[in-house]
Amino acid sequence: EIVLTQSPDTLSLSPGERATLSCRASQRVSSSYFGWYQQKPGQAPRLLIYAASSRATGIPDRFSGSGSGTDFTLTISRLEPEDFAVYYCQQYGSSSWTFGQGTKVELK
Amino acid sequence: EEQLVQSGAEVKKPGESLKISCKGSGYSFTSYWIGWVRQMSGKGLEWVGIIFPGDSDTRYSPSFQGQVTISADKSITTAYLQWSSLKASDTAMYYCVRKDSSGYIDYWGQGTLVTVSS
Numbered sequence: 001e002i003v004l005t006q007s008p009d010t011l012s013l014s015p016g017e018r019a020t021l022s023c024r025a026s027q028r029v030s031s032s033y034f035g036w037y038q039q040k041p042g043q044a045p046r047l048l049i050y051a052a053s054s055r056a057t058g059i060p061d062r063f064s065g066s067g068s069g070t071d072f073t074l075t076i077s078r079l080e081p082e083d084f085a086v087y088y089c090q091q092y093g094s095s096s097w098t099f100g101q102g103t104k105v106e107l108k
Numbered sequence: 109e110e111q112l113v114q115s116g117a118e119v120k121k122p123g124e125s126l127k128i129s130c131k132g133s134g135y136s137f138t139s140y141w142i143g144w145v146r147q148m149s150g151k152g153l154e155w156v157g158i159i160f161p162g163d164s165d166t167r168y169s170p171s172f173q174g175q176v177t178i179s180a181d182k183s184i185t186t187a188y189l190q191w192s193s194l195k196a197s198d199t200a201m202y203y204c205v206r207k208d209s210s211g212y213i214d215y216w217g218q219g220t221l222v223t224v225s226s
Contacts, residue, residue, distance in 0.1 A: 001170060035212045037153075044203055044216035045153065051210065088153055092211040095167050097143070097155040 002027055004089050006100035012108040019076040021103045023089035028069050033092045036065055036074045039102075040085045048087075049074060079105070110134040112142075112204050112217035119223045120194050127190035128220045130204030137185035138162035141207035144178060144189045147219075148200040158207065159187060194224045 003026040013019055023036075031052040037045040047056040049065035052072060062077040076083055084107050089100040115129040130142065143158035157168040161180040168178070180187040187204060202222060206215040 033211050037213070039153075044219055045213075046216070047212060047214060050208075050212040056214075090153075090212070092207070092213075096169065097158075099145075099153040099155065102152045 001096065002029060002091055002093065002098050004091060004098055004100035006087075006089055006103045008103060009101070010104045010106060012106050013079055014108045015079050015081055017079050019074075019079055019083070019105055021074040021076075021087055021089075021105075023067075023072045023074070023100050025070045025072075025091060029072075029091045030093070031068050034067075034072055035090050035092065037088045037090060038083075038085050039088065045088060076105075110206070110215055112206060112215055114202075114204055114217040114220045117221040117223070119225070121226055122194055122196055122224055124194050124224075125190070125192050126194055126222065127188050128202060128222065130187045130189075130217050132185045132187070132206065135206075138182050140209070142180065142187040143205045143207055143213070144176075144187075145203045145205055145213075146172075146200045147203065156189065156202070161185075161187065194222075196224050196226075198222060199224045 005024050007022045034052045036049040039045040053065045064075045066073050086102045086104045088102050113131045138161050141158050141160050144156040146154045155169045156172045157178045159166045159178045161182045177190045201219045203219045204217040205213040208214040
């Protein structure tokens, strides 16, 4: 089973700052099958990025994804108040999924 | 409009059985995998398993294999997650999700909170 490890666990930032979230896989992951989700309190998660770098419908361009192999990154270029949330990476191989443990982006 | 609507919250005792549901609408139910994701209070997301309603092909996470059963009734476009004997450790929010043809999760249900307590 592929293990995804996100870092840091918590990121304390102010609105307008840049957020860089990392996700490392225990073995190589196809970029085609890697994504990022955002979850706000009391809500179901929503898809932000799929195929490592493609933004989902309706996702603002301040969100971007990059990476390949075992190292992937989600970048929020300028934090807006609504971006403070928990972010999860996910790999979705042919027969199994795994999620990272999450990175909380909190208000500094 | 594509949507997944889950059954309501449940409160059960240890040892009881339970079956929660997820009704898909607004799309071809038999053409997409439906998965289940667990989230314990204050914790992260865990993949439980997935089913293809078109032929009932089912896969389970190793962590949940033998602990739950996933099924689907395509005649009523509904997927299910069931337990035969609940434990307190099954207490969690359970989300049903739709897997896009490219593999990522494009739709989430609203979640079903399962509480198991004596």
